[in-house]
Amino acid sequence: MKIKHLGKANILVILITLVLFIAALFSKGLTHDLLLETAVFLVSVKLIILSYRNSMGVQEIQEKLDKILTEEKHLEAVLMAMKNRPKAKAGSSTADPDSTAK
Numbered sequence: 001m002k003i004k005h006l007g008k009a010n011i012l013v014i015l016i017t018l019v020l021f022i023a024a025l026f027s028k029g030l031t032h033d034l035l036l037e038t039a040v041f042l043v044s045v046k047l048i049i050l051s052y053r054n055s056m057g058v059q060e061i062q063e064k065l066d067k068i069l070t071e072e073k074h075l076e077a078v079l080m081a082m083k084n085r086p087k088a089k090a091g092s093s094t095a096d097p098d099s100t101a102k
Contacts, residue, residue, distance in 0.1 A: 010048050017044040 017040075024037040 006048070006052060010051060013044060014048060017041055 021037055021041045025034065028034055028037070
C-alpha cells in the first residue's frame with residue numbers, strides 16, 4: 001500500500017481509532033461492549049480502504065485521460081500537416097500518389 005494515497009488525515013484516523021480500540025479493550029475487557037467497539041473500528045477501516053481504492057481509481061482514470069489527450073494532440077498535428085501539405089499540379093512529375101488519375 002502506497003502512503004501517498006493515504007493522506008495525513010487518514011493516517012491520523014487510523015492511529016486514533018487503533019488507540020481508542022486498544023484503550024476500550026483494556027477498560028471494558030471482553031464484554032458485549034467490545035463488539036460495539038470492534039464494529040466502530042471495522043467501519044473506520046472500511047472507510048479508509050474505500051478512500052484508498054477511490055484514490056487508485058482516480059489515478060488510473062487520470063492516466064487514461066492523459067493518454068487520450070496525448071493521442072488527440074498527435075492526431076491533430078498529423079491532420080494539420082496533411083491539410084497544409086502543398087498539392088502538386090496535375091502534369092508535374094511529383095504528383096500526389098494518393099490522387100487518382102482521370
